[in-house]
Amino acid sequence: MAKPVAIMKGDPASNQRPFYAQFTPEQLKEALRRMCLIRRFEEGAEEAYMRGLIHGTMHLSIGQEASAVGATMALRKTDYITSTHRGHGHCIGKGADPKLMFAEFFGKEEGYCRGRGGSMHIADVESGNLGANGIVAGGIPIAVGAALAIKKQKRDDVALCFFGDGATNEGAFHEALNMASIWKLPVIFVCENNKYGMSVSTERSMAVANVADRASAYNMPGVIADGNRIEDVAEAVLTAIARAREGQGPTLVECKTYRTRGHSRSDRNRYRTKEEIEEWKLRDPIGHFETELVANGIATADEVAGIFAAADAEIAAGIEFARNGTDPTPDEVTRDVYTPGIQA
Amino acid sequence: MNAPIRELTYAQAIQEALATAMEADERIFLMGEDIGVYGGAFQVTGDLVHRFGEDRVMDTPISELGAAGIAVGAALAGSRPILEFQFSDFATLAMEQIVNQAAKMRFMLGGKVSVPLVMRFPSGSGTGAAAQHSQSLEAWLAHVPGLKVVQPSTPHDAKGLLLAAIDDPDPVMVFEHKLLYKMKGEVPEEAYRIPIGKAVVRREGRHVTIVATSIMVHRALEAAEVLAGEGIEAEVIDLRTLRPLDTATIIESVKKTTRLACVYEGVKTLGIGAEISALIAESEAFDYLDAPILRLGGVDSPIPYNPTLEKAAVPQTPGIIEQVRNLAKGRI
Numbered sequence: 001m002a003k004p005v006a007i008m009k010g011d012p013a014s015n016q017r018p019f020y021a022q023f024t025p026e027q028l029k030e031a032l033r034r035m036c037l038i039r040r041f042e043e044g045a046e047e048a049y050m051r052g053l054i055h056g057t058m059h060l061s062i063g064q065e066a067s068a069v070g071a072t073m074a075l076r077k078t079d080y081i082t083s084t085h086r087g088h089g090h091c092i093g094k095g096a097d098p099k100l101m102f103a104e105f106f107g108k109e110e111g112y113c114r115g116r117g118g119s120m121h122i123a124d125v126e127s128g129n130l131g132a133n134g135i136v137a138g139g140i141p142i143a144v145g146a147a148l149a150i151k152k153q154k155r156d157d158v159a160l161c162f163f164g165d166g167a168t169n170e171g172a173f174h175e176a177l178n179m180a181s182i183w184k185l186p187v188i189f190v191c192e193n194n195k196y197g198m199s200v201s202t203e204r205s206m207a208v209a210n211v212a213d214r215a216s217a218y219n220m221p222g223v224i225a226d227g228n229r230i231e232d233v234a235e236a237v238l239t240a241i242a243r244a245r246e247g248q249g250p251t252l253v254e255c256k257t258y259r260t261r262g263h264s265r266s267d268r269n270r271y272r273t274k275e276e277i278e279e280w281k282l283r284d285p286i287g288h289f290e291t292e293l294v295a296n297g298i299a300t301a302d303e304v305a306g307i308f309a310a311a312d313a314e315i316a317a318g319i320e321f322a323r324n325g326t327d328p329t330p331d332e333v334t335r336d337v338y339t340p341g342i343q344a
Numbered sequence: 345m346n347a348p349i350r351e352l353t354y355a356q357a358i359q360e361a362l363a364t365a366m367e368a369d370e371r372i373f374l375m376g377e378d379i380g381v382y383g384g385a386f387q388v389t390g391d392l393v394h395r396f397g398e399d400r401v402m403d404t405p406i407s408e409l410g411a412a413g414i415a416v417g418a419a420l421a422g423s424r425p426i427l428e429f430q431f432s433d434f435a436t437l438a439m440e441q442i443v444n445q446a447a448k449m450r451f452m453l454g455g456k457v458s459v460p461l462v463m464r465f466p467s468g469s470g471t472g473a474a475a476q477h478s479q480s481l482e483a484w485l486a487h488v489p490g491l492k493v494v495q496p497s498t499p500h501d502a503k504g505l506l507l508a509a510i511d512d513p514d515p516v517m518v519f520e521h522k523l524l525y526k527m528k529g530e531v532p533e534e535a536y537r538i539p540i541g542k543a544v545v546r547r548e549g550r551h552v553t554i555v556a557t558s559i560m561v562h563r564a565l566e567a568a569e570v571l572a573g574e575g576i577e578a579e580v581i582d583l584r585t586l587r588p589l590d591t592a593t594i595i596e597s598v599k600k601t602t603r604l605a606c607v608y609e610g611v612k613t614l615g616i617g618a619e620i621s622a623l624i625a626e627s628e629a630f631d632y633l634d635a636p637i638l639r640l641g642g643v644d645s646p647i648p649y650n651p652t653l654e655k656a657a658v659p660q661t662p663g664i665i666e667q668v669r670n671l672a673k674g675r676i
Contacts, residue, residue, distance in 0.1 A: 080421060114454030121452040130420055131453060135444050141410045142445065145417020145425075152373065152399065152423055159417075172440070175410025182405070336455035337489045339513035 019231035022238060023073070025298045029307065031073050031230060032293060035065040035286050036311040038089040041098050042261075044315045045088070045105055045119075049265065053323070054105045058119040059086040060261040063228070064192055066285030067255035068093040070225075070233025071160060071190045074241055080128045080146045080159040082139030085120050086192075086259070087132035090162050095127040099318035108325025115328050116336065136197075137163060137170035140189070144176045147185035147250075158186040158244040160237070166197025168211050177252070181218040184249035188240040191254045192227060198263045199271040215252040227257030228285040231292070258283075350533060355388045355525040357499035358464075361506040362389065362426065364535045366396055369424060372510065373400040375411055376428030376464075385430045386466055386525050408434045412441035412463070416449065419461040419515075426510065431477045432467035432519060435485070446515040447490030458513040462506070468521040468559060468609055469658055475646035478654075480610040482519040482557075483619075486586035492516045492540055493586040497561040499529035501584060504538030512540060521559045521609075543590035545597070549577035552603040552672045555594055555620055557583045560607040560659060567664040576672045586616055591623055598629040605638040605668050609658045612641030638671045640664060 020028070042060045049058060061068065068089025072081065075094065083090040091101060096112065104111030104122055112122050123131030130146060133139040143161030150157045167173055168191060180187050191211045195202055208214060215222025223240070226232040233255050240251035258280040262269055269277070293299040299307075352360065366372045374396075379389040380403040393401040404411045408429065415425040429435055435442065442463070449459050469478035486493040492514055496502040502520065509516035546561060547568050556564040561582040568578040579597050583590070598604050604624055606617035617639035624630060624637060640659040648654050 082417075112454065113452060113456070116454045117452045123453045123456065125453065125456045130417070131449070133445075135440060138413070138440065138445055141413020141441060142417035142420065144410070145414035145419070146421040147417075148414055149418040149421035149423040152371075152418075153421075159421075172409050172413060175405070175407035176413065178405060179407060179410055179414060334489075336451050338492075339450065339455075339458045 017231045017235070019235050020296060020298070022234075027073065028293060028298050029303065031069050032286075032289055032299070032304070033307045033311065034069045034092055035230070035289060036307055037098060037314065038065045038068060038092045039286055040311045040315045041092060041101065041318075042088055044319055045102070048105070048319060054107075056118055057264045057266070058105075059264050061086045061089045061259060063260040063280060063285070064194060064257045065089055066230040066289065067190065067192045067227040067233050067257055070230040071162070071237045071253070071255070073234055074238050075128070075160060076157065077128055078155070078157045080130050080143065080157070082130050082143040082146070082159070082161050083132040084139065084162055084164060084167070085132060085134055085136070086164065087122065087162065088119070091122050091124060091129055091132070094124065094129045096122070096124040096129065098314060099321040102318040102322035103325045106322040106325055107327070108322060109328055110321070110325040137167035137172040139163065140167065140172050141176040143187055144180045144185060147180065147187035148183065150186055151183070156245050158188060158241055160188045160190060162190050162192060164197065165191060165193040165195065165202050165211055166205070167191075168214060169197070169205055177218045177220070177250070180250040181220050184247060186244035186247070187250045188237060188244055189250060189252045190237065191252065192257055193254050194257050194259045196263070196271065201271070210254055212252060212254040218252075220250050220252055222252045223254065225253055225255045227255030228283045228288065230285060230289050349530050351528045352499050352531040353525065354496075354499045354502045354520070354527045354529070355386060357503040357531045358388050358506055358520065359390055359392065360531065361503040361510070363392060363395065365507060365510045366400060368535070371422065372424040372426065373402060374426050374428065375402045375404050375415060377404055377406055377430045379403060379428050384428060386522065388525070389428065408437035409441060412438035413445065415461045415463070416441055416445050416459060419459045420449070420457055424460055424510065426462040426464065428464045430466070432465035432481055433476050433479045435465060435481055442485065442491070443488050447488045450514065451490060459515050460513045461515050462509045462518060463515070464518045464520060466522050467519045468523060469647045469654055470523045472649065472651060472654065474649040478647035480519075480608075480642065482517070482586055483610045483615045485517045486616065490515070491587060493519065494540055494584060495519045495558045495586060496584065497521075497524070497558050497582050499527060499531045501538055503531055504536050505540065505584065507535055508537040508540050511537065516540065519558065523559055538584065541585050541588040541590055543581050543583050543585070543593040545579060545593070546582045547578065547580040549579035549601065551577045551601055552605060552668055553579045553581060553594070553597040553601045554605045554607055554668060555581045555583055556607040557586070557616065558609060560609055563659060563661045563664055564607050566661045567668055570665050571669060571672070574669065576669060578668060578672070583616075589619070589623070591627070594620060594623065595627045595629045598624055599632045602632050602634040603671050604633070605640060605671055607640045607659050607664055609642055611644060612639055613644055615641050617641050634674070635671055638667055640667060
């Protein structure tokens, strides 16, 4: 099984933050549980990959758990998210079951996509997750379309759209944010700026210092959050959600964060220094949040230990479930290309 | 006494299909560039914005990629978008969303969703609009599993195929021909559907089969009429749908006539004619063939501006007559 989560002590406690008043202790502990589950899930997936149990590639978000959970913890089940190639955290944040995610990684029929999608296409439509996406910026217009449908159907749900810093250099970003703004759609754009589009830094790929600076081009608020601090992310997203539900249109929230693992399995970390990686590891979002919960008297050290132990057990059971799953058969290779029943 | 035949143009027939569908289903809405008060570049949506309002006949910015993605997202979230591209050439700007997202979403998600959307593409040459506004890209999209591609050749089919496309749970690409928009033909008032995936025999014959698409159906029929005067009876099949292809109708016809010509406007190389030729080569009809298969498609060139060159770039009736006559030699 995976190594224990490295607990790094973060900023000093601050129980004055609105965050701690906006969520119940149960919700806060659940948020920690999900962050922990994401970390353990990815460590488990990485290990399964190294052991040759699963094939393909995967993009780990280790170090980015605060933005995934902070952005999703205030969403309803009927709200939508769209996700990215680095989307395991978003998926668990929105309520997906890790064992069905593992089953997908293992290519099994029990998986969320019946083994047809894999890591880069995990979706859980039941929980409002319209899917990870293998195309950078591919999910941005899709989230705007979901928000348009919400508005047309006179619902007060929202669509929350995750993407990375690299996606903001794509044309789809510009087109989608412009339309979301002119039509005042209930969408929250959450950019997880982890400093690199694969190997190219934001300094080398963007003419502005912050992704949030780009919001002014669309006449929408552009907010910067510390992406490694769940309080910061959740407060920014809560404001954006409230705006969206009230019909005031979209917000762009930039979460400054960092992936401590490489871009994908092929990454040899030639574009950044060990020192930079180590520095960010000291700002571990899980260690910080755990410390805050204990310092604020929201959770005891025993409860936290229990959360970690339960996550370990859930991940181990999930991998076991996936290993024992059902392999699709070759005669079903074209199933679900089209919707059956209507036409040939 | 017979009821008078009601005639509409191809553009009017499309508009009637849109209006009929929108009346019946509130989830349906139209998106596109200048489709509102302007009425669409080819006046297909016309006055629909006055009838249904701006929320259901939505002008988009000039953002083909974004609009295509918005259509995908809206379809996933329970709406039924119909997106008009101003010219089919602009599909190139939206290929990411069409090919990577709309076409694959259902499959990638293990059948958990459908993407019920329609995209309409005014296509083809003959208007002097030159290389970037005259292409026939239907074979590009027909190459993509997950999409359905239809090409109506008459006002009647334009309405019936579009209504079938709107009903369909999967993404359907409708390639309309710009030169056909003003063509008049009989269009029943009721909301009839023409099944996707079914070709139709437009003219029966026993000496040679011509499989044609879109405007080439009319050129093939003109050619068949002339050839009939020479004793050559050509069977003309209007493909109507490129994907899924109606293989049975083509194979049966070739078995009967023993000769095959494919006439289409898209570039000949690696086009729909190649697919149909390969279909016959792989089928039981191969043994019936009495002559090599003839492909008449667009030349390997962008569409030129000069009118003489523009005509020379795609099959024209005299060329079809001549080449099908040669193909039929020895058969009569």
